[in-house]
Amino acid sequence: MPFSPHVLDNALGAVGNTPLIRLDRIAREEGLQCNLLGKLEYTSAGGSVKDRIAKRMVEEAEKDGKLIPGYSVVIEPTSGNTGIGLALACAVKVKRTPSLPNKGYSVIITMPNKMSLEKEAALRALGAEVVRTPTEAAWDSPESHIGVAKKLQQEIPGGIVLDQYANANNPLAHEYTTGPEIIEAVTATPSTAEKPSSGKVDVVVAGAGTGGTITGLSRAIKQKHNNGCIVVGIDPKGSILAQPEALNTADAGAMYVVEGIGYDFVPDVLSRAHVDRWVKTSDDDAFAAVRKLMRKEGLLVGGSSGSALSGALRWVNEDEDGRRIARTKGANVVVLLPDGIRNYMSKPWFLEMALEAEPSPLAGQIARILKPQ
Numbered sequence: 391m392p393f394s395p396h397v398l399d400n401a402l403g404a405v406g407n408t409p410l411i412r413l414d415r416i417a418r419e420e421g422l423q424c425n426l427l428g429k430l431e432y433t434s435a436g437g438s439v440k441d442r443i444a445k446r447m448v449e450e451a452e453k454d455g456k457l458i459p460g461y462s463v464v465i466e467p468t469s470g471n472t473g474i475g476l477a478l479a480c481a482v483k484v485k486r487t488p489s490l491p492n493k494g495y496s497v498i499i500t501m502p503n504k505m506s507l508e509k510e511a512a513l514r515a516l517g518a519e520v521v522r523t524p525t526e527a528a529w530d531s532p533e534s535h536i537g538v539a540k541k542l543q544q545e546i547p548g549g550i551v552l553d554q555y556a557n558a559n560n561p562l563a564h565e566y567t568t569g570p571e572i573i574e575a576v577t578a579t580p581s582t583a584e585k586p587s588s589g590k591v592d593v594v595v596a597g598a599g600t601g602g603t604i605t606g607l608s609r610a611i612k613q614k615h616n617n618g619c620i621v622v623g624i625d626p627k628g629s630i631l632a633q634p635e636a637l638n639t640a641d642a643g644a645m646y647v648v649e650g651i652g653y654d655f656v657p658d659v660l661s662r663a664h665v666d667r668w669v670k671t672s673d674d675d676a677f678a679a680v681r682k683l684m685r686k687e688g689l690l691v692g693g694s695s696g697s698a699l700s701g702a703l704r705w706v707n708e709d710e711d712g713r714r715i716a717r718t719k720g721a722n723v724v725v726l727l728p729d730g731i732r733n734y735m736s737k738p739w740f741l742e743m744a745l746e747a748e749p750s751p752l753a754g755q756i757a758r759i760l761k762p763q
C-alpha cells in the first residue's frame with residue numbers, strides 16, 4: 391500500500407497513488423541511454439490498475455442515484471481485476487441505514503474460463519459471486535462474459551452493469567489519477583549528472599484491454615503536460631485492437647495466455663486516435679519479460695506487465711523514433727505495469743519460470759552441507 395501520512399477511511403483510500411520506479415538494470419542490459427520507468431500498479435489496494443476505475447464507476451453511479459444501497463446488484467463482465475476492484479469497493483460501501491436490511495451492494499462477476507483461479511478466489515473472498523464463461527465465445531454471443539452479464543442484469547431485480555467497456559469514468563479515472571501521478575513523479579524528480587531527466591514524460595507504454603488506461607493516460611499527458619509525448623499501445627498477437635489493421639492479420643484468431651489485454655472487438659472507451667504506435671506481443675516474450683522484472687528489478691508483476699515491457703523494448707529497438715529516444719540521455723519512457731504475480735501463482739507459465747529455473751550454483755553446495763553423514 392502506498393504510504394499516506396493520514397489515517398485512511400477505508401480500503402478505497404489505498405487505491406492508486408502507486409510508485410514510479412527506475413528500471414535501471416534492465417535499461418543498462420538493453421544499452422538504453424534513456425530512463426526506463428515502471429508504474430507499479432500492484433501496490434494498489436486490490437492489486438491492480440483497475441481498482442481506480444472500479445472506485446470511480448461506483449462513486450459516480452452513487453452520485454447519479456444509479457446505485458441504491460440494499461437493492462442494487464453490481465454485475466460486471468471482466469477479466470477479473472475490475473471485478474476485484476468492484477468487489478472491494480462494494481465491500482466497504484456498506485451504508486449504515488437502519489431501515490435497509492441488506493445495506494451494501496451484492497456483486498456478480500462474469501469472467502472467461504481462461505482467467506486465473508487466483509482472481510476467482512480473491513473475488514469470492516471479497517464476497518462476490520463468480521460466473522465462468524467459455525473463453526472462445528465471441529464477445530457479442532449470449533454465452534460470452536458480456537452476454538451472460540446482460541442476461542443476468544435483465545433477470546435480477548436491481549441488477550446494474552456499470553460497463554467498463556463503455557463507461558466514460560473508466561478512461562476518466564486514468565486521466566484524473568494515473569496520468570497526473572506519472573506527470574507529478576517525473577516533474578518532481580530533479581535532473582542530476584548521474585540521473586539526467588528531460589523533466590517530462592517523453593513516451594508512455596501501456597497494454598489495452600478495455601483501452602481505458604491508455605486512452606486516459608494519453609489524454610492527461612498530451613493535453614496537460616507534453617503534447618509531443620509518444621503513446622505506445624501494446625496488443626497481444628491474436629487480438630484486433632492494434633492499428634494499422636495489417637498488424638493483426640498475421641496471427642488472426644490465435645489464442646493467447648496473457649490475461650487482461652486484447653479483445654475481439656474495439657471497446658467504446660478505447661480511443662485509438664490517442665495512440666501513436668501499436669506493438670504486437672507474444673506470450674513467450676511477455677513471460678520472459680516478467681522474469682526479467684522479477685530477477686533484475688525485484689518486481690513481482692503479472693503477465694501483462696511483461697507484455698508492456700517486452701513491447702516497450704521492441705519499440706525502442708525497432709521503431710525509428712524508438713531508437714532516437716533510446717539514444718537520448720534523460721528521455722523518460724514510462725511503462726505501465728498493471729498487476730502483480732499474486733494473480734497468477736498457479737499458472738503453468740509462472741510455475742515453470744519459478745520452480746524450473748536453471749539450477750542455482752548454490753544448490754550443489756546446499757546439498758553437500760545437508761547430506762546425511
Ligand code: PMP
Nearest residue numbers: 598599600601602603650694728
Ligand atoms: N492488464 C491487466 C492484468 C488487466 O486486468 C487489464 C484490464 N483488463 C489491463 C492490463 C488493461 O487495462 P485497460 O482495460 O484499461 O485497457
